[in-house]
Amino acid sequence: MMQFMEGSLAVADAVRLCRPQVVSAYPITPQTHIVEALADMVANCTLDAEYITVESEFSALSACIGASAAGSRVYSATTSQGLALMFEVCFNAAGMRLPIVMTIVNRALSAPLSIWNDQQDSISLRDAGWMQLYAEDNQEATDLHYVAYRVAEDHSILLPAMVCFDGFILSHTYEPVETLSQEQADAYLPAFKPFQKLDTADPISFGMFASPDYYMEFRYEMDRAMERAKEKIARAGKEFGKQFGRDYSALVEGYRLEDAETAFVAMGSICGTVKDSIDEMRAQGKKVGLLKIRCYRPFPGPEIAKALWSDAGGGARQEHLPGLQGCRRPGGEGCPLWIRDTGVRLHRGPGREGPEKERYRGHRRPGREGRGRPVLWPATGGASVMVDKSLELFDCGHRACGGCGPAMAARLIMKGAGKDTIVVSSTGCMEVFSTPYPETAWKVPWIHSLFENAAAVASGVEASLKRQGRSDKVVIIGGDGATFDIGMLCISGAFERGHDFTYICYDNEAYMNTGVQRSGATPFAASTTTSPAGRCSTGNRLPKKDMPQILAAHGAPYVATASIAYPADFMQKVEKAVNTKGPCYVQVHAPCCTGWGFEGSQTMKIGKLAVETGLWVMYEMTDGKVTRVKKVVRKPVEEYLSTQKRFRHLFKPARRDAEIAQIQASADRNAEKYGIDIKLKKPEQ
Amino acid sequence: MALNVGCSARPGKSRANRTGSWRVFRPVFKHDKCTKCGICSLVCPEGCIEQREDEFFEADYEFCKGCGLCSDECPAEDIVMEQEEK
Numbered sequence A: 001m002m003q004f005m006e007g008s009l010a011v012a013d014a015v016r017l018c019r020p021q022v023v024s025a026y027p028i029t030p031q032t033h034i035v036e037a038l039a040d041m042v043a044n045c046t047l048d049a050e051y052i053t054v055e056s057e058f059s060a061l062s063a064c065i066g067a068s069a070a071g072s073r074v075y076s077a078t079t080s081q082g083l084a085l086m087f088e089v090c091f092n093a094a095g096m097r098l099p100i101v102m103t104i105v106n107r108a109l110s111a112p113l114s115i116w117n118d119q120q121d122s123i124s125l126r127d128a129g130w131m132q133l134y135a136e137d138n139q140e141a142t143d144l145h146y147v148a149y150r151v152a153e154d155h156s157i158l159l160p161a162m163v164c165f166d167g168f169i170l171s172h173t174y175e176p177v178e179t180l181s182q183e184q185a186d187a188y189l190p191a192f193k194p195f196q197k198l199d200t201a202d203p204i205s206f207g208m209f210a211s212p213d214y215y216m217e218f219r220y221e222m223d224r225a226m227e228r229a230k231e232k233i234a235r236a237g238k239e240f241g242k243q244f245g246r247d248y249s250a251l252v253e254g255y256r257l258e259d260a261e262t263a264f265v266a267m268g269s270i271c272g273t274v275k276d277s278i279d280e281m282r283a284q285g286k287k288v289g290l291l292k293i294r295c296y297r298p299f300p301g302p303e304i305a306k307a308l309w310s311d312a313g314g315g316a317r318q319e320h321l322p323g324l325q326g327c328r329r330p331g332g333e334g335c336p337l338w339i340r341d342t343g344v345r346l347h348r349g350p351g352r353e354g355p356e357k358e359r360y361r362g363h364r365r366p367g368r369e370g371r372g373r374p375v376l377w378p379a380t381g382g383a384s385v386m387v388d389k390s391l392e393l394f395d396c397g398h399r400a401c402g403g404c405g406p407a408m409a410a411r412l413i414m415k416g417a418g419k420d421t422i423v424v425s426s427t428g429c430m431e432v433f434s435t436p437y438p439e440t441a442w443k444v445p446w447i448h449s450l451f452e453n454a455a456a457v458a459s460g461v462e463a464s465l466k467r468q469g470r471s472d473k474v475v476i477i478g479g480d481g482a483t484f485d486i487g488m489l490c491i492s493g494a495f496e497r498g499h500d501f502t503y504i505c506y507d508n509e510a511y512m513n514t515g516v517q518r519s520g521a522t523p524f525a526a527s528t529t530t531s532p533a534g535r536c537s538t539g540n541r542l543p544k545k546d547m548p549q550i551l552a553a554h555g556a557p558y559v560a561t562a563s564i565a566y567p568a569d570f571m572q573k574v575e576k577a578v579n580t581k582g583p584c585y586v587q588v589h590a591p592c593c594t595g596w597g598f599e600g601s602q603t604m605k606i607g608k609l610a611v612e613t614g615l616w617v618m619y620e621m622t623d624g625k626v627t628r629v630k631k632v633v634r635k636p637v638e639e640y641l642s643t644q645k646r647f648r649h650l651f652k653p654a655r656r657d658a659e660i661a662q663i664q665a666s667a668d669r670n671a672e673k674y675g676i677d678i679k680l681k682k683p684e685q
Numbered sequence B: 001m002a003l004n005v006g007c008s009a010r011p012g013k014s015r016a017n018r019t020g021s022w023r024v025f026r027p028v029f030k031h032d033k034c035t036k037c038g039i040c041s042l043v044c045p046e047g048c049i050e051q052r053e054d055e056f057f058e059a060d061y062e063f064c065k066g067c068g069l070c071s072d073e074c075p076a077e078d079i080v081m082e083q084e085e086k
């Protein structure tokens, strides 16, 4: 049906017809009209999707990762600053081979702050492993979304795609657009069939840690998928043309190039303007033409060369004026379309390999036969039973240090949570020691994306499960650094939204994976590599942040602290949290022999001492109120401090009474606040 | 070896990594004063202590890293750490 529509609304309409099951986006000009329109559709039941109102673009794409991995078709849209904030997540989504489709409403990057169009935002991510299609007008912007989903989800491709169209110039402009009916859209784009997904019946670990030779192989696989995508885009574009009369099979498109002596090379809405100019210049007898780049990633090097050399008459005499977008590259030549920088040397003839391919030559492949190829796994069945604590869901062979508290925590968490659980991990010791590719220790579905986004990924997983009517439990396991520090944004947003998950922070009181640096959970006076004790330092100057209170203030229905030194109590708290609806938080004290400086055989003893001295309090909070506290006959804090090298400077070379007294005072305050003291009857005198 | 799409893997593979080779001390389960309480099995960070048919516990030396936690926590002091002969 032909309609006169604003570009944003035409795109939103196409997205609706693509039937995304989870939409996760954050507003930013000039993308807002798209996400507002989608929210309106969800509110009016014309789009049957979970719409996650995230607190940032960083979480928006992170949630898409979780939702896509859990088996839903997902959608996001952003631009400019928002896309820049997603930078890290973009690479991650591509590496995990998740077919996310995202609209980029191209806009300039600050400073100076500008909401107007250029393409520097998406161009900056050209090497992130996303396909990038650029639209000249709103019709093309609309149609390319169908093409993008179709190619991204093709099991021989599995790469995310950006559909880019120019902010304001297209997004806020009214043009006649031919829209599809749902039947037409369905006929072109079949329902989403995930290649693999987080599934308790067939537990797979996603986003593992790869050694350099594996890493190289995986990047190479991505590059090959990109190469295959060229043909798939061409075919999908042709099929679109067959069904709806608008053919997008050309990755690059020439306009009056045949005998051109000068060729403009451009992409996006400017192509329309250039075409008009060419017509005028041609009328003046100037032999000019345009080469429009529709597909920028995969980069159509040979196609460009062919269009400019063999198809056009100009040959080597031809002059090329690349780009013409508004965005100059500081310190680079010209604009981002300056061809020399985009991977193909145009002074070579067609059919020769460009540097993109050559890059891989000479790279050593690991000692395996042939090249790695994707494999399809047969699904295995599995019936669910009640939580059985004798089940071992965390396997032997992981690479934690002997006596590692967090490794104990992993086992106990899984015993408490049970096998119908999907685990989302943050980057850190536990993630690295449990999943060096391909040796996963997890017997439940498990996903790791980044250091700071586990709560957002889990939000997406939960929304995805909800949409599919699945009832698996979602458990996040994050280190104290991931939780107290860098993950706060995502955690706050996720708890506020009230997703049904359990967040477990294994607290080893520093960044262990990167070599024992201080975190917001590091206790006062502990020596770490970034808060070292020294001649004029007594270690970490700051007290531990009160994370449980922060999350209770978010309205978490159940918050608990625990210790691996009390395994039964810990497992019970995990089980309770997992079976409480809404976002629950459990923080488990997990002594780290390597980082704290003690023998691995002492992990339990040290955990117990922390509790017995009142430095670690174990309690439960229901709806913000402390309901149960572990009481102890308190010991002096010295008994705990003197067992660990991180506090050695408090005793040697000279005893530091002031600091020890300060630590004792904090234990006393804990005891007072939570009422942990068991009052012993004084013996009769 | 074929690569799995997106650097993913299925369970069981970590068992290829025989961490028993890390061991310097070996926990020897005496089965003498043992009360079969199961604490050793619960606290082992490797999860490599299993109950046998006769209900006594035993470490899987393919994976036991010799950390000594089980020995330290055994209430019956029935697990003794002995230097590995290499």
Ligand SMILES: Cc1ncc(C[n+]2csc(CCOP(=O)(O)OP(=O)(O)O)c2C)c(N)n1
Pocket (backbone or CB within 6 Å): A406, A426, A427, A428, A429, A430, A451, A452, A478, A479, A480, A481, A482, A483, A508, A509, A510, A511, A512, A513, A514, A519
């Ligand atoms: C954005 C980002 N910054 C820094 C890092 C480096 N990094 C990886 S793990 C880690 C520390 C993890 O600390 P924590 O969450 O406490 O887990 P632990 O290793 O102590 O178990 C850091 C700093 C990273 N991966 N990503």
Ligand code: SF4
Pocket (backbone or CB within 6 Å): A399, A400, A401, A403, A404, A405, A406, A407, A429, A430, A433, A508, A512, A513, A591, A592, A593, A594, A595
């Ligand atoms: S450094 Fe600490 S947390 Fe990391 S594996 Fe070793 S003991 Fe475990």
Ligand code: SF4
Pocket (backbone or CB within 6 Å): B029, B033, B034, B035, B036, B037, B038, B039, B040, B041, B057, B073, B074, B075, B076, B077, B078, B079
């Ligand atoms: S902890 Fe000691 S007493 Fe208990 S089962 Fe193990 S060996 Fe036996």
Ligand code: SF4
Pocket (backbone or CB within 6 Å): A403, B027, B043, B044, B045, B046, B047, B048, B049, B059, B060, B063, B064, B065, B066, B067, B068, B069, B070, B071
């Ligand atoms: S020594 Fe450590 S790794 Fe070995 S069985 Fe005992 S607790 Fe487990």
Ligand SMILES: [Mg+2]
Pocket (backbone or CB within 6 Å): A479, A480, A481, A506, A507, A508, A509, A510, A511, A512, A519
């Ligand atoms: Mg930590």
